[in-house]
Amino acid sequence: MFTGSLVAIVTPFKNGRVDERALGDLIEWQIANGTDGIVPCGTTGESATLSHEEHERVIAFTVEVVKRRVPVIAGTGSNCTDEAIALTRHANRVGADGALLITPYYNKPTQEGLFRHFKAVAEAADIPIVLYNIPGRTGVNMLPATVARLxxxxxxxxxxxxxxxxxxxxxxxxxxxxRITVLSGDDPLTLPMMAVGAKGVITVTANIAPADMARLVDAFAEGRIEEARRLHFKLSPLFAALFLETNPIPVKAALGMMGKIEEELRLPLCPMGRENRDKLARVMKEYGLI
Structure with a gap:
């Protein structure tokens, strides 16, 4: 159902508020450059610092702009099951095509707790669910056996x-x-994960290089392995530079350098350090993005 290069899109801010004009422009640029789906309000979208009203508005706005041209998978996860249910039901009401649910963070649930959490959310909201396992952010690793149960x-x-x-x-x-589609959650591992059966990626890098990320995934899916490998190595410097600091600090800096958004974050995230910013700028210049 969900395959290809799906962008974990940033949430642009301007003067402390969500910049809907910039977000709309980013969505149009993504679709024009071959991105297969838009994923708002994920980690890259700074969902942790959005109010509930902002969170709901960003999802509804994204659905409005996309107009069914590609799937919208709304980030609706929480470390509170009831809150995740409420956010997921809202995404369904406003027309999202799917919901992305991160494993509950900080609580560190057991595997049984993870199973019950996701089962409860899925059964309470009539919308396709994409599980999201990222132990480096949450402190808990959802094991393959639990995924199989789900x-x-x-x-x-x-x-x-x-x-x-x-x-x-x-x-x-x-x-x-x-029974389930695997999508890479690590941009540098997109190619090797597709080699073992993944069908695409939910990607940070597509925020700044959407066409090449889409080409990489398409090339592998179509059996053009050498072309996919070439694109993987071309993109590798970006993969590294976009994680010099905590995501989405570098990607917002990059989009700011490209003139696509204001380089604005919400605390506790703060602007990129000068040394790392200079490294990012060098990589982007070599890539031809600025």
Whole structure:
């Protein structure tokens, strides 16, 4: 259902408020450059610092702008199951095509707790669910066996696997088969994860290089392996530079350098350090983005 290069889109701010004009322009640019789906209000979208009203508005606005041209997968995760249900139901009401739910952070639930959390959300909201496993952010790793259990829930259709372990993605593919779609949650691992059965990526890098990310995924899917490998190596400097500091600090700096957004973050995130910013600027100049 959800495949290809799907952008984990930033939330632009201007003077402390969501900049809807810039967000709309980013969405149009993404679609024009071959991006296969828009994912608002994820980690890259600074969902942790959005008010509930802002969160709901960003999702509704994204759906309005996209107009069904590509899928919209709304970030609706929370470390409170009831809150995740409420956010997911809202995404369904405003017309999102799917909901991306991160494993509950800070609580550190057991595998049984993870199973019950996702099952409860999925059963309470009639919308396709994409699981999101990223232990580096949450402090808990959802194991392949738990993912396999969750495939028994009809509307759990995909997982963004961000553990950083290709073997874990391989195990999910092997255990679940076609019952769930695996998407890479690590841009540098897109190619190796597709080699073991992933069908695409939810990507940070597409924020600044949407066409090349889409070409990489398409090339592999179409059997043009050498072309996919060439694009992987071309993109590799960007993969590294965009994680010199905590995401989305570098990607917002990059988009600011490109003139696409105001370089504005919300605390506790702060502007990129000068040394790392200079490194990012050098990579972007070499890539031809600025």
């Amino acid at each position: 495939t028994s829930v009809q509307n759990i259709v995909a997982i963004k696997e961000g553990s950083g372990a290709v073997q874990q993605a391989s195990d999910i593919v092997q255990m679940c088969g076609d």
